Amino acid sequence: MLIAMNVLETLWTKIKQALICLRPGRVTLPYPFAPHDPEEGFRGLPRLNVDKCIGCGGCANVCPARLIRIVDKDQTTRVLVFLYERCTFCGRCAEVCPEGAIEMSREYELSTDDVHDDMIGEYHIFMGPCERCGRCYRPPSVLDKLQQPGFRSDCIDRKCPPEGCRIVLDEDTDDRAEAPTQTASR
């Protein structure tokens, strides 16, 4: 008798379970055979607009994955190298950029079967040279907009007075050709 009850009870729950499965119908999306757009506000691969960027280095300073390397190629060209393979898509770079030069795109299909596609983004920024130090951008300094007191990194520092508008990314290696150190460590 008890066994019969148990069997019946289990059978009844199985019927209920079957209903749970049948009700929603098919839910699997046809992806990747049909595109699947991410939701509004999605944080995808960060893309930099070279026309807006002023090369201040704020993004490199806050990036938690430390993937943005800044190299001064010559007096007027600053190169921002994004080692995208490390990106966590946090959007901090876009958030602190004083010029809104970085946009979190909606790109998320980043895997590739091309071994040469090394996920590096290189952006060449034209730097209007400063008369005094030869390597700066126009005043007024955007560092004022960027600065979050108490949360600056130790290696980002303003050396010149505001009118001098000079940013030095690393005090020890203040050398024209030298890449600053507070960037991706490779």
Next chain:
Amino acid sequence: MSRHVELDEDRAVTAEQITDSMRRRLGDGLLDSRPAGPTRLYLTVDPAKIVDAADELFNGLGARFVISAGTDERENRGGFRVSHFFSFDDEDLYVALHALVPEDDPRIDSITPIIPGANWAEREIQDLLGVTAEGHPDPRRLVLPDDWPADVYPLRCDFDTRDRPASAEGMAPPMKNRPEGAVMVPVGPYFPTQHEPEAFAVFVEGEVVVDSDYRGFYNHRGIEKLGCADLTYNQIPFIAERICGICGFVHSCAYCMAVENAAGIEVPRRAQYIRTIFLELERLHSHLLWTGVAAHIIGFDTLFMQTWRMREPVMWLCEQLTGNRKTYGMNIVGGVRRDLPADAHEKIEKVIADVEREWSALTDAVPGDRTLIARLEDVGTLTPDQVRQTCCLGPTARGSGVAIDLRIDHPYAAYGELEMEKCVEDGCDTLARTLVRLAETPVAIDIIRQCLAKMPDGEIQATIDEEIPPGLEGIGAVEAPRGESFHWVLTGENNRPKRWRVRAPSYQNLQAIGPMIHGDVLADVPIDIGSIDPCYSCTDRMTVIDRRSGQMRVMTREEILDRR
């Protein structure tokens, strides 16, 4: 857990009483007692008295052991700081026990003989900092990889995050001896029902488990080291969020709370509510995930598919609200980064109402399933005393009648202003742990509703206009879906912590697997392990692995054959 220890009425513990009884027990051994607000107490003791002090807290006053941490303070204080953390859950009080061990004699007495749950914590300090736990019953290597050389301690300040020591031979810790007459069955390093690498050696006699051994920590990413050496305060939350692949938000939240606690930063109420909503959304999708995984382990794939289907809209909701389905990237020291959009309330309500409806249909259909119950009942027994000794947490503890739930015991974020009850079962088995999670799911939905109803307006980030001074300490603890996630931060120079210690709940819960599977049949071992909802990457968050040499070498075929 003091409720499980007979305490005299007049010994209900306050910070002053703890200090008094420590002074009575230790005399001059108590070097300093510094309360920080009503919920934190930092004690400094003579390292020679550390066992007495831990005994007084754990056995005398009934505290729960949380975790230990080791800090290299040779530069500023001439030694290594060893810290043990305790919690008085009924009194909403965390107590830290610090001792400074001299550089030239880095040894301290082990507390594991009196607190079994400190087993891993002390071995970790030994591995990573080189402070020996004298008298530890099982001092084998725990965290470091099998080819890591002796006398290289990655958590010491003179070890650079970019250092890659050469591979060494013969450093692999020996497995436990096989009991006479038993056969060793390996579960892992790769095992079909475990979605992350870990290795249990299960010793069986016939089908019955008589003993077991564990080797894990294959997923080390050196996060704590990074946090103290390379990152800055506000870079850490995003890295902390990646400690766990399911409940990352609890880690970024607990870290931010620890820094806020240390620096005395007041987080705006709206930010607290937003944090609470996401903590509960995370619990919701985590419990749905677990239910599916547990069902999958015992071969009930229908339930697996259905709970994961129900879970998906929660993930999409989070993507809409935060920009990512899993790593929300919301937390920052002092608050959150994104406000909820104007239509968030309707969106959230719609998703949770759907989940609620489907969940109740499911919980109506499933518990009557005798096959399912038979697989879970009286399996993986864990007594309340074993819970206390191994210091496990979350649904694992609550399934054994030990009612620790930080949301009520140590209210954080907005929980202090919300109504909720702890979900506790006293079956002490896998079924009880399952029922706890089943019951918690609607509670999470209820909490989200309360938050939406009470959501205050205002700022979402505190203004921080002074640098955080070095030398302060703070504790942040969050009730993750798996139990208490505990972060301790000691502030340092250069805009980064001097030490950031993370303890995920699985760290303690995994230590309970031994007693849990003892006496079970082999076929139940996967679901026993699954029943604590283990998260190996959370547990293994710590050391630096050499990518080139850190291959899995733990149990070669030869070794396994050898042991048979």
